[in-house]
Amino acid sequence: MDFRDQVDLDPSQVEDAGGSGGGGGGFSGLPGGMIIGGGGIVSLIALVLVFVLNNVGGGGEPAQRQPPSNLSEQCQTGKDADQSEKCRVVGVVNSIQDYWKQEISEYRVAKTVLYSGRLRTGCGSASSAAGPFYCPGDQRVYLDLSFFDQLHTEFGAKGGPFAQAYVIAHEYGHHVQNLLGTLDQGSSVPIELQADCYAGVWAQNATRTGFYDKPFTRAEISEALDAAAAVGDDRIQERTTGRIDPESFTHGSSEQRVNAFQRGYEKGSPADCDLGELR
Template identity: 45%
Template sequence: MKWKGRRQSSNVEDRRGQSSGGSGLGGLNPMLLISLVRFLFTKTGLIIAGVLLVGSMLLGYNPLNFIGQLFTGSPVTSETSAPYQGTQKEEELADFSATILASTEDVWNQLISNYEEPTLVLFTGSVSSACGYASSATGPFYCPGDDKLYLDLSFFDDMERKLNAPGDFAQAYVIAHEVGHHVQNLLGISDKVQRLRGQMSQTEFNKYSVRLELQADFLAGVWAHHSQQMTQMMETGDLQEALNAAYAIGDDRLQQQSSGRVVPDSFTHGTSEQRIRWFKKGFETGDINQGDTFNANPL
């Protein structure tokens, strides 16, 4: 891809090197600590603190973050003495990610009136979001609760070494897919799907999850179509990199690799063939109206 020297998005929150949990009170604001102590010594405070402590321990969360959010609306994080400085390769990946995010902004601002741009959060190890805690093992994800994309840049290395899906356009596809989830959230599609949870069995709900994910693949393809028209960033072989990445993260391929067997009822993202096909459809048409995966039959 010809991405260097292009605009980088300002909607990037760099949390690399920060602790998502906070192992002590050293990172707390002094006034917050005073307020916290006063509150905890009231009858109501003791009851609430007890409930939060037990609940957070059962769920595996850090109780300090619950208490910090009670006062500040933000989880407690430990402070670092100096700005995080990654390797040269990592810093280049950070610049690349900000450039791809800017490209998605340019495309979706053109396609959707009053488009609300998401924020990309870069982290290392683990991270706290409005959707809860996640480790790097979770992979990149979008949280509709705070309109943010979360990415540990080490995932790109995993794509190359573990999934055999190298290439900068493969990485761009990953970011564009998560932005696709943001578009779904803005259009109200994600809410409709989530309201179905609890109204059906997990097996039935998984089918809707697959359709949601395949639509995000389609939207990533729509981005690639318009981005190429606007910037001509793509080079020979780039499209194949994205298709290879879509193939590498198909449910059937991942299950076959991890357990040696495939269980279709447990699919949540779609098969390799489906992911390739819907991304290609988005790329070839560039028409957001062509991506109704929920009424597509066969999928």
């Protein structure tokens, strides 16, 4: 997913908070605390907590603080986005938000916060164990870049730049839901599947934003589909508990998540991501 070399980036949309950003206690809720709407955290993964809590900032001593980067100096053009992971995040965030600004007249820019360890948010105290998440309380996306390594090593996803883009686009799907007033409507599975569908819609329309020279390749789209499958509730449950309980699904099965992204990508319109049709 190559960016146009000379396209201007807007690094103000991404904040690098460094490590152990403002912590004080771990994430405030295990799976039952991952609530939808009402100021609660909306995470890409809920049951990941069961698997990674002992591995990523969920207990013990906080991680050593890492100094934040000066993204305004490092991330200025698309060429920078092709050479730096953090600048790539800036470019992806810019493209996603540019698309939604074209689609929604009342769209408000939401900042992405890069962090590691623990930090305080408008939804309370959180840690890297929460996975990537959106906080309606402060309208920000929170992202620990180490999650993408874990997505590959712990959950078996192929990884790759477009897998990262899918994750970010999914979280911004929750921001769109928040702005449209649909975030707290219905059960959690359709809400999560709609965010996957919205991610696919952005992927289909990304060239309209001017950040990319050409449409994404089939191989790049497959990275997103593979990541969506890796974080399906059934795959996570089987990996962590050895059994699958559809009654406890919070985000949808691997098949449902893949189908939701594909629906958005193939249809190319947010109108085709209706909550009632995503089950």
